[in-house]
Amino acid sequence: MNTKNQTLMRVALIVGILIFINIISIRIFKRMDLTESKAYTLSDASKNLVKNLDDKFIAKAYFTSDLPAPYNNNRRYLQDQLDEYRAYSHGNFQYEIIDPSGKEDLVKEAQKYGVPEVQVQVVKEDKMQIEKALMGVVFLYGDKKEAIPVVQKLDQLEYDISLNIKKLTQKEQKKVGILSGHDEPTSDKMKELNQLLSEQYEVQPVSLTNGAAIPNDIAALLVIAPKTKLQDWELYLIDQYIMKGGKVAFFVNKVTANLQQQFGQELDVNMDKLLESYGVRVNTDMVRDARCANITVQQQAGFMMFNTQVPFPYLPIASEFNPKNIIVKNLQPVLFYFVSSIDTSLAAKKNLALEVLVSTSNQSGRMQNVFPINPNMQFTKDMFKEPHLPLAVTVEGNLTSAFESSNPQLDSATQGKIDFSQKVTSSSKSRIVVVGDGDFVVNETGGSATNALFAGNLVDWLIDDVGLTTIRSRDTGNKPLDEVEAGTKAMVKGINLAVPPLLIILFGVVRWRMKIMRRKRLEMAA
Numbered sequence: 001m002n003t004k005n006q007t008l009m010r011v012a013l014i015v016g017i018l019i020f021i022n023i024i025s026i027r028i029f030k031r032m033d034l035t036e037s038k039a040y041t042l043s044d045a046s047k048n049l050v051k052n053l054d055d056k057f058i059a060k061a062y063f064t065s066d067l068p069a070p071y072n073n074n075r076r077y078l079q080d081q082l083d084e085y086r087a088y089s090h091g092n093f094q095y096e097i098i099d100p101s102g103k104e105d106l107v108k109e110a111q112k113y114g115v116p117e118v119q120v121q122v123v124k125e126d127k128m129q130i131e132k133a134l135m136g137v138v139f140l141y142g143d144k145k146e147a148i149p150v151v152q153k154l155d156q157l158e159y160d161i162s163l164n165i166k167k168l169t170q171k172e173q174k175k176v177g178i179l180s181g182h183d184e185p186t187s188d189k190m191k192e193l194n195q196l197l198s199e200q201y202e203v204q205p206v207s208l209t210n211g212a213a214i215p216n217d218i219a220a221l222l223v224i225a226p227k228t229k230l231q232d233w234e235l236y237l238i239d240q241y242i243m244k245g246g247k248v249a250f251f252v253n254k255v256t257a258n259l260q261q262q263f264g265q266e267l268d269v270n271m272d273k274l275l276e277s278y279g280v281r282v283n284t285d286m287v288r289d290a291r292c293a294n295i296t297v298q299q300q301a302g303f304m305m306f307n308t309q310v311p312f313p314y315l316p317i318a319s320e321f322n323p324k325n326i327i328v329k330n331l332q333p334v335l336f337y338f339v340s341s342i343d344t345s346l347a348a349k350k351n352l353a354l355e356v357l358v359s360t361s362n363q364s365g366r367m368q369n370v371f372p373i374n375p376n377m378q379f380t381k382d383m384f385k386e387p388h389l390p391l392a393v394t395v396e397g398n399l400t401s402a403f404e405s406s407n408p409q410l411d412s413a414t415q416g417k418i419d420f421s422q423k424v425t426s427s428s429k430s431r432i433v434v435v436g437d438g439d440f441v442v443n444e445t446g447g448s449a450t451n452a453l454f455a456g457n458l459v460d461w462l463i464d465d466v467g468l469t470t471i472r473s474r475d476t477g478n479k480p481l482d483e484v485e486a487g488t489k490a491m492v493k494g495i496n497l498a499v500p501p502l503l504i505i506l507f508g509v510v511r512w513r514m515k516i517m518r519r520k521r522l523e524m525a526a
Contacts, residue, residue: 041084042084042085042088042158043158043470043471044470045162045467045468045470045471046084046085046088046158046161046162046471047088048467049162049165049166049169049467050085050088050089050092050093050165051088051089051090052169053089053090053092053093053165053169054092055092055141055142056092056094056141057089057092057093057094057139057140057141057165057168057169058094058095058139058140058141059082059085059093059094059095059096059137059138059139059140059161060095060096060098060113060137060138060140061078061079061082061095061096061097061098061136061137061151062098062100062106062109062110062113062115062134062135062136062137062138063075063078063097063098063099063134063135063136063151064099064100064101064133064134064135065099065101066101067120067122067133067135068120068121068122071120071133071135074135074151074152074154075097075135075151077154077157078097078137078151078157079097081157081158081161082095082097082161085161098110100134107134110134110136110138113138113145113147114136114138114145114147114149115134115136115137115138115147115149115150116134116136116149116150117132117133117134118132118133118134118135118150119131119132119133120132120133135150135151135152136148136149136150136151137151137161139161139164139165139168141165141168141169142168144168145168146164146167146168147164148160148161148164158471159468159471162468162471163199163200163468166200166468167200173200173201173202174200174201174202174219174463174465175201175202175203175204175215175217175218175219176197176201176202176203176204176218176219176220176221176222176459176463177203177204177205177206177214177215177218177220177221177222178203178204178205178206178221178222178224179205179206179208179221179222179223179224179226179238180205180206180207181207181208181209182226182227182228182229182230182269183226183227183228184223184224184225184226184227185224185225185438185439185441185442187203187205189442189443189444190224190441190442190443191443192441192443192448192449192451192452193441193451193452193455193456195452196452196453196455196456197456197459200460200465200468201219201459201463206218206221208234208237208238210413210414210417211233211237211410211413211414211417211418212237213237213240213241213418214237214238214241214246216244218241218246219247219462219463220246220247220248220249220459220462220463221238221241221246221247221248221249222248222249222251222459223238223248223249223250223251223252223271224251224438224441225251225252225253225438225439225442226252226269226271226438227253227256227267227269228269229268229269229270230269230270230271231270231408231411232270232408232409233408233409233410233411233414233418235270235271235273235274235402235403235408236403236407236408236418237418238274239274239277239401239402239403240401240423240424242278242399242427242430242432243399243401243424243425243426243427243430244424244427245427245429245430246430247430247431247432247462247463248432248433248462249432249433249434249435249455249458249459249462250271250275250432250433250434250435251435251437251438251440251441251455252269252271252275252282252340252434252435252436252437252438253267253269253338253340253437253438253439254266254267254282254283254284254285254340254436255267255284255285255286255338255340255371256338257286257314257337257338257371257373259295259373259375262372262373262374262375263371263372263373264286264338264371264372264373265371266284273402274402275434276346276402277399277400277401277402277404278352278395278399278400278402278432279346279347279349279350279352279354279395279397279399280342280343280344280346280347280354280393280395280432280434281342281343281346282340282341282342282343282434282436283340283341283342283343283366283436284340284368285340285341285366285367285368286314286338286339286340286366286367286368286371286373287314287316287336287339287340287341287360287364287365287366287367287389287391287436288313288314288316288364288365288366288367288379288383288384289313289316289317289318289360289361289363289364289384290311290313290361290363290364290384291316291317291318291319291360291361291363292311292312292313292314292315292316292317293311293312293315293316293317293335294309294310294311294312295309295310295311295312295315295375296308296309297310297375297376299376310375310376312375313379313383313384314338314367314373315335315336315337315338316335316336316339316360316361316364316391317333317334317335317336318333318334318335318336318358318359318360318361318391319332319333319334319361320358320359320360320361320388321357321358322355322356322357322358325355325357325394326461326469326470327357327394327457327458327460327461327469328357328358328454328457329470331450331453331454331457332450332453333450334358334440334450334451334454335440335448335450335451336391336436336437336440337437337439337440337442337445338373338437338439339391339435339436339437339440340436340437341360341366341389341390341391341436342356342390342391342392342393342434342436344356344390344393347395350397350400351397351398352395352396352397352398352399353395353396353397354393354394354395355393355394356390356392356393357391357392357393357394358390358391358392358454359388359389359390359391360386360387360388360389360391361387361388362387362388363384363387364384364386364387364388364389365383365384365385365386366386366389391435391436391437392433392434392435392436392458393433393434394431394432394433394458394461395431395432395433395434396430396431397428398426398427398428399426399427399428399430399432400425400426401423401424401425401426401427403423403425404425404426407420407423431461431462432462433458433461433462435458440454440455441455456469457469
């Protein structure tokens with residue numbers, strides 16, 4: 001067999017192997033992500049969402065080409081994410097990336113879908129210029145549409161895409177109720193939380209006025225920082241909602257604090273009986289933690305007064321999360337505002353499953369009975385000898401009614417409007433959340449995006465919709481380099497400076513010695 005035939009056979013064999021590999025790869029699908037945080041791998045929740053699509057789902061990404069960094073990276077990352085969704089969709093998820101540069105009709109089309117033009121800085125001909133660009137995505141499913149107007153936050157891109165898939169494919173939107181009528185914070189004071197919940201749920205106030213029962217279509221009820229006492233019959237309505245399978249989050253203040261007056265006082269909203277029947281007690285104390293936020297205070301130096309930042313232990317930054325619980329997995333630290341600790345001993349006596357979600361650091365303590373909160377006071381080590389105090393818990397199990405053996409007294413407004421004949425005394429299907437702080441979701445106090453995210457995860461868990469929680473809490477942010485000592489830095493710097501030249505010199509010496517040896521062999525052979 002001549003050389004030409006051998007070459008043809010090798011080529012044919014290689015082509016056959018490639019075809020075989022492609023056939024196998026179609027039938028056996030596997031993708032690899034070598035990043036530590038699996039930034040390019042969809043979560044199981046996203047995979048399930050896109051696998052269960054029963055019709056064509058279209059994504060149109062309007063993205064101007066030739067944009068400078070970081071916008072060009074956003075486009076690449078978006079395409080990678082859309083590739084992942086398409087790969088797991090069994091053909092139902094389709095996308096296209098459209099470059100609208102110089103095409104006014106495409107710009108108008110994008111704007112019609114809710115993708116606006118934005119201004120970006122670009123460098124052309126060594127000059128900084130402002131240009132208009134499109135960087136958004138629209139999702140189409142049947143006759144419905146949703147959009148991500150601007151792709152900016154890459155760490156939450158998967159969540160945004162999956163949220164839009166869920167919005168478009170779910171048959172009805174679940175409702176979340178927020179209790180009102182007891183001087184609770186209004187919705188405008190909880191903007192972060194309301195915005196987050198509104199992305200996925202229909203949020204509405206719930207009033208118990210004149211004995212009105214909590215509507216059956218409320219998937220979860222939030223009791224957030226009531227300041228006035230709840231009547232016994234109001235507690236009964238909440239209790240019966242829970243007994244019939246309702247889910248409730250209690251964000252409760254047991255101590256109110258006034259920074260201007262530098263003093264706190266006990267707050268009784270008549271909720272102890274209800275919570276204790278469910279195996280939880282919020283203690284009447286104020287937690288302090290060495291891991292805390294700073295507060296601005298005025299200090300005097302001679303004749304001068306100036307503002308300075310000092311640590312304030314009564315504003316703990318809680319980062320001791322339960323590593324096994326999906327609600328708080330990968331969550332950033334939560335700032336609490338004069339939080340109280342939670343007594344978890346009752347749950348075991350009632351055979352309930354209680355799980356601590358968040359606790360204080362190993363340097364924490366409590367203040368009881370009297371509550372002075374002077375930021376300039378001196379804190380000693382003895383004040384921080386109660387480590388890992390529970391701040392937020394979940395409870396599941398066979399919950400017993402707080403009104404099992406008695407009925408609440410009714411007033412003239414509710415007389416005859418509450419039917420006790422239908423009373424339910426136990427429930428095995430419900431779950432509750434208790435946090436020893438009602439103000440951590442209020443904008444003026446702790447209501448940051450991270451705090452709202454924590455509260456949103458709690459709502460998802462209550463509704464048993466933790467799928468998006470697993471995406472929302474993923475840690476896909478930048479990984480900073482580990483801090484090293486100054487001596488280590490100097491050593492590494494010295495190695496980086498010295499080793500490359502030494503390697504080049506060593507290589508030159510080896511080559512020189514090899515030439516000498518080769519010359520000697522030639523001389524001996526001659």
